Amino acid sequence: MNPRTLFDKIWDAHIVVPETDAAPAVFYIDLHLLHEVTTPQAFTELATRGLSPRRVERCIATMDHSTPTLPADAEGKLPYASVASEQQVDALRENCGKHGIELFDMGDARRGIVHVIAPEQGLTQPGMTIVCGDSHTSTHGAFGALAFGIGTSEVGHVLATQCLLQRKAKTLAIEINGPLRPGVGAKDIILHVIGVIGVNGGTGHVIEYRGSTIRALDMDARMTICNMSIEAGARAGMIAPDEVTFAYLANTPRAPKGAAFEHAKARWSQFCTDDGAAFDREVKINAADIRPTLTWGTHPGTAIAVDAPIPAPADDSARKGLAYMGFQASETVAGREVDVVFVGSCTNGRLSDMRDVAMVLQGRRVHPRVRMLVVPGSEQVKRAAEAEGIDRIVRAAGAEWREPGCSMCIAMNGDIVAAGQTAVSTSNRNFEGRQGPGSRTLLASPLSAAVAAVTGYVTDPGVFLSDRIAETI
Amino acid sequence: MTAFTQLESACVVLPNENIDTDQIIPARFLSTTTRKGLGEHAFSDWRRDASGQPRAEFPFNQPHNAGRSILIAGRNFGCGSSREHAPWALTDLGLRAVISSQIADIFRNNALKNGLLPIVLDEAIVQELMLRPDDVLHIDVAGNTLRTPDGRRFAFPLDAFARTCLLEGVDEMGYLLARADAISTFEQRREQELAHAG
Ligand code: SF4
Numbered sequence: 245m246n247p248r249t250l251f252d253k254i255w256d257a258h259i260v261v262p263e264t265d266a267a268p269a270v271f272y273i274d275l276h277l278l279h280e281v282t283t284p285q286a287f288t289e290l291a292t293r294g295l296s297p298r299r300v301e302r303c304i305a306t307m308d309h310s311t312p313t314l315p316a317d318a319e320g321k322l323p324y325a326s327v328a329s330e331q332q333v334d335a336l337r338e339n340c341g342k343h344g345i346e347l348f349d350m351g352d353a354r355r356g357i358v359h360v361i362a363p364e365q366g367l368t369q370p371g372m373t374i375v376c377g378d379s380h381t382s383t384h385g386a387f388g389a390l391a392f393g394i395g396t397s398e399v400g401h402v403l404a405t406q407c408l409l410q411r412k413a414k415t416l417a418i419e420i421n422g423p424l425r426p427g428v429g430a431k432d433i434i435l436h437v438i439g440v441i442g443v444n445g446g447t448g449h450v451i452e453y454r455g456s457t458i459r460a461l462d463m464d465a466r467m468t469i470c471n472m473s474i475e476a477g478a479r480a481g482m483i484a485p486d487e488v489t490f491a492y493l494a495n496t497p498r499a500p501k502g503a504a505f506e507h508a509k510a511r512w513s514q515f516c517t518d519d520g521a522a523f524d525r526e527v528k529i530n531a532a533d534i535r536p537t538l539t540w541g542t543h544p545g546t547a548i549a550v551d552a553p554i555p556a557p558a559d560d561s562a563r564k565g566l567a568y569m570g571f572q573a574s575e576t577v578a579g580r581e582v583d584v585v586f587v588g589s590c591t592n593g594r595l596s597d598m599r600d601v602a603m604v605l606q607g608r609r610v611h612p613r614v615r616m617l618v619v620p621g622s623e624q625v626k627r628a629a630e631a632e633g634i635d636r637i638v639r640a641a642g643a644e645w646r647e648p649g650c651s652m653c654i655a656m657n658g659d660i661v662a663a664g665q666t667a668v669s670t671s672n673r674n675f676e677g678r679q680g681p682g683s684r685t686l687l688a689s690p691l692s693a694a695v696a697a698v699t700g701y702v703t704d705p706g707v708f709l710s711d712r713i714a715e716t717i
Numbered sequence: 718m719t720a721f722t723q724l725e726s727a728c729v730v731l732p733n734e735n736i737d738t739d740q741i742i743p744a745r746f747l748s749t750t751t752r753k754g755l756g757e758h759a760f761s762d763w764r765r766d767a768s769g770q771p772r773a774e775f776p777f778n779q780p781h782n783a784g785r786s787i788l789i790a791g792r793n794f795g796c797g798s799s800r801e802h803a804p805w806a807l808t809d810l811g812l813r814a815v816i817s818s819q820i821a822d823i824f825r826n827n828a829l830k831n832g833l834l835p836i837v838l839d840e841a842i843v844q845e846l847m848l849r850p851d852d853v854l855h856i857d858v859a860g861n862t863l864r865t866p867d868g869r870r871f872a873f874p875l876d877a878f879a880r881t882c883l884l885e886g887v888d889e890m891g892y893l894l895a896r897a898d899a900i901s902t903f904e905q906r907r908e909q910e911l912a913h914a915g
Pocket of ligand 1: 308
């Protein structure tokens with residue numbers, strides 16, 4: 245057989261009916277993740293047609309977008325942002341109950357942001373096809389799965405038939421080699437990549453991230469990278485599984501155990517790009533060129549090194565972005581006064597992100613002007629962080645330690661940034677008003693975010709941390 | 718879905734590039750369990766000022782644009798989330814086609830499922846069309862062409878399957894359900910393979 249890419253192998257293994265010029269392929273889906281916002285209309289569609297889900301055991305549901313991150317009151321009532329939000333949550337509960345779909349409901353120790361919990365539970369496995377009515381489904385590609393976001397009509401298609409109509413995507417290899425500089429992590433890598441290839445640089449493609457820099461990352465970091473593939477316009481992002489992946493899976497509740505795990509591992513190991521397989525496009529990046537990276541504008545392609553001058557606007561859209569954000573060309577993002585810091589989301593709401601924050605906040609105070617929210621991505625992340633005392637460090641520094649959910653990433657649940665305020669956020673989108681009408685968002689790593697919270701200004705975490713190391717010598 | 722063969726309309730122009738789904742329908746309006754009524758909230762943060770009053774200069778607030786069913790937008794339209802609420806909001810506004818030099822993948826997919834035709838043309842042509850919003854454009858789905866009043870025709874890419882679905886009003890759910898036997902065969906074969914491998 246001809247050498248194939250990781251994407252080719254997964255694609256080939258899931259074809260029910262091959263594509264032709266006249267029709268797309270009928271493509272099989274192994275795992276379907278559901279949440280409250282993009283599913284109610286799909287269940288209604290099923291009901292209207294008198295259909296029921298084909299394979300409920302391949303569906304898992306959670307509550308995350310509309311859910312409060314503040315605890316229940318004395319009567320046990322959760323502070324929902326609106327009646328509509330609560331109704332959405334109720335609708336998912338009812339739909340799951342009616343069809344027998346497993347739901348990680350409010351109060352369940354496994355609940356959390358959909359892209360945090362499925363990997364945590366070991367539901368996400370190499371070689372799988374995974375979909376969810378959410379564009380950041382690309383996160384699961386970190387395990388060598390083909391995972392992508394779908395619309396609500398397609399949620400209905402997968403519920404009813406376990407299949408989607410798909411045309412094969414093109415492939416884009418992004419190869420990153422070499423050691424990372426101090427203060428630079430996965431978030432900086434992916435922001436840098438989007439800055440290089442642009443917000444439509446991946447359109448029509450599935451990205452495979454490769455190279456020694458990627459191989460050296462842990463699973464949390466790999467998920468951060470695959471998560472933001474969609475911000476480069478790509479359909480999905482993926483990383484071939486290796487010992488790091490298998491070690492992670494071995495510790496999850498739903499992965500196979502004992503001899504079955506060894507068999508699974510042997511099968512999973514085949515999901516890699518063969519030597520000599522061709523990609524439609526290739527981009528090479530030197531890790532030494534990546535600096536702590538944030539965004540200055542109103543889309544993720546405006547990524548820039550923390551101390552680099554913002555370029556003169558090349559077009560109207562860049563001019564509008566600068567004006568909206570209140571930046572001038574040739575300024576740096578370093579030095580920008582900060583009002584809000586948000587650490588969380590499916591991009592950076594995992595235990596390693598919480599640890600980065602704790603490392604900076606330990607023994608320090610959040611700047612008096614700054615409101616800082618730290619929101620673990622799942623109940624499991626929250627418990628693990630609390631077991632390490634991270635909640636106490638966060639609270640002692642004057643930041644808020646919240647209940648798990650999407651929170652300020654999408655600002656649907658009442659956690660919002662006020663108009664005109666500047667937020668440094670570890671989430672994935674800096675669109676106008678994403679964190680509340682008139683809010684201004686700078687995307688950043690957890691390290692950059694925590695350092696901004698402490699100093700009150702966007703600050704190079706590399707410099708801050710080397711000073712910190714100097715202090716302790 | 719009803720059949721979609723022809724469309725004739727003047728245009729509404731939003732020249733901004735990278736119009737993302739958070740602009741098309743801000744997240745705070747996603748707390749709904751139906752598909753209807755989202756047009757009222759489309760482009761909410763551009764249509765109304767902070768006090769909720771309509772901004773007179775915004776194209777969808779201008780009386781002469783009422784009833785127009787073609788939107789011309791800057792490059793990379795519909796980037797961002799997979800929310801189908803974006804095409805639902807646009808069709809609820811009465812739109813049937815969006816013209817841009819680049820349209821994001823998931824948005825394009827979602828649009829086609831809701832009878833909203835994504836039309837990608839060269840940047841230069843899009844720029845020219847933007848300058849003449851009052852021109853009545855003629856869109857022919859069968860020929861995947863757009864005709865300007867001076868008789869010029871521009872072809873746009875349209876997947877053969879998507880075209881058939883639009884022309885015949887076929888929906889994808891029906892198409893997939895009709896392949897239930899192939900799906901069962903696939904599932905059985907795959908379970909055997911996995912059992913064998915395991
Ligand atoms: S954290 Fe943000 S990006 Fe991730 S699923 Fe939630 S809303 Fe979407």
